[in-house]
Amino acid sequence: MRIIPMLYRISFLIYLMLATTSCSATQELNLQSQKQTEHSKKLLSIFDKTWLRAKEKLAVKSSDEVFSQKNYQHLKSKVDTLENLEELKSLINAFLGSLNVSHTQFITTEDQDYYFFQSLFKANEVSNPKHYHIGLQYQKSLEGYRIRSVLDSYPAELAGLKKGDLIIKNNNEVFSPMSFKSTKPHTLFVKRGQDNFSVNVSPVFENIHYSMLNASKASKKIIKQNGHRIGYFHLWSGTNALFEKELKQSMLEDFKDCDSIILDIRDGYGGAWYSYLDPFYKDRESFYAFTIVQKNGDRSTNTAPQQTNHNYTNKPLVLITNSGSRSGKEAIAYQLKKDKRAVIVGEPTGGYFTIGEINFLEETDFLLYLGIAHLELDGKRIENKGVLPDVYVDYSTAPYPKRDPQLLKALEIAEKIAQ
Structure with missing residues (x-):
């Protein structure tokens, strides 16, 4: 068997x-x-x-x-x-944010800021490392990513996107700022107020730092209004000498025949310091003293190196600020307000006024930005307070108007004080 x-x-x-x-x-x-x-x-x-x-x-x-x-x-x-x-x-x-110390954030490769800080502290040039983007800064919320600012002449502006728009999807996938993977056209699904619509955008492949330099150049214009010539320049950042060069070129050369000037320092990044004020002063005698307050309480006070500026403008000036005007840009606002050198229009500056230090640059997927010391101007605290405008104009809450109310008010004032 x-x-x-x-x-x-x-x-x-x-x-x-x-x-x-x-x-x-x-x-x-x-x-x-x-x-x-x-x-x-x-x-x-x-x-x-x-x-x-x-x-x-x-x-x-x-x-x-x-x-x-x-x-x-x-x-x-x-x-x-x-x-x-x-x-x-x-x-x-969430933990670091509860401590209310500015310039303090854990950053990954999914953040545009990661590439900006790599450019600023590691590559030491505005153009690298490159990444895909459409020329926006965002505010993350429970709803998604809302547009905080739009860079001049970049794909988002050319597509008609505006401050306050909520971007829902990118090519039918959940949107994030780093969801762009090529320069090919992408379809964005957007909510503006009660309206939903879609737009096509073709991203650029460049560092956001470099893009802000290009946007600063592109922002430059002379606005003719009721017989007056008003120069306008948006300083998107003060984190490289190339930005300072563009500022001085605009103020001292391009706008030399203007009747008044508007300097816009909203959003972008900070970094600007004494030399960014030189185009508006014949010398530095009145410039602020800044005090560094260390973690242990030690204090050291410094003043501006004195110099005479043979080439400067005394044209009437309007400065536009908002909560995105941070760090060194707040020192610009403080000084111009202190001397009544400019009429400040908009919202209070951000109150981001510590010395920030980048940690773990050797890592490939994250950075740690820490506010390691507080700063004071003429003994006054700016951190968590900011600089108040002379003329308050809100542009921070929905529903957002079709035209920029802060710029409109700045133009109105620039016309009144024109030479």
Whole structure:
């Protein structure tokens, strides 16, 4: 009889197949578990590095209390549940944001700021590293990404996108600022007030730092209004000598035949300092003194190196500010207001007035920006306060008007004070 041995062999083969399948499944689960463990360890390692560096350097009162073991364990327990770096970023920034120290943020490659800071602190040139974008700054909310500012002559402006627009999707996928992967046309689905519409945009491949320089150049114009010539220039950043060069070229050459000037310092980045004021003064005698207040309370006060400016403009000046006017740009607003050298129009500046330091430039997927010391101007605190405008004009809440109300008011004043 061969039936029993045959059945035995078949049963044995089935057993081997099941055992092999079970073994493979177990190995796969073990591999997944190992990968998950390694990933969790990496996130925890990044969190620990961030925690220790922030505890060491962040200019916050009661540092030991803020960075206590209790707070550490509380956040660490949440890190153990996270799946990716973006979730870790949200956790870290929620904690850092609660401390109210400006220039303090955990930044990843999914943020435009990552490429800006790489350009500013590592590449030391405005053009690198490159990334895809359409010339916007954003404000993230629960609804998605709302447009905070639109760069002059970039794809977003050319497509008709405006401040306050909410971008919902990019090519039928959830939108994020870094969701552009080529210069080919992308279809954006946008909400403006109660209206929904779509636009086609073709991204550029360049660093946002370089784009802001180009936008500053493109913003330059002479507006003719009721017989007056009004020069307009938007200084998008003061973080490279090339921006200062464009500012001086505009004020001292391009607008030399104008009756008045509008300088727009809304949004963009900060960085501007004493030399950005030189086009408006014959010397630096009245310039502010700035005091550095270290984390331990030590103070040191510095004044502007004195010089005489043989080439400067005394034309009537209007300055436009908003909450996106931050850091060194706030020093510009402070000085021009202090001397009544300009009429300031718009909203209070942002009150982002600490010395910021970039950490972990050697990493490839994240940076840590920390406010390591406070700054005062003439003994006055700007941090979390800002500089108030002479003429307040709101442009920060919905529904957003079709035309820029701050620019319209600036033009009205520039016409009144024109020479």
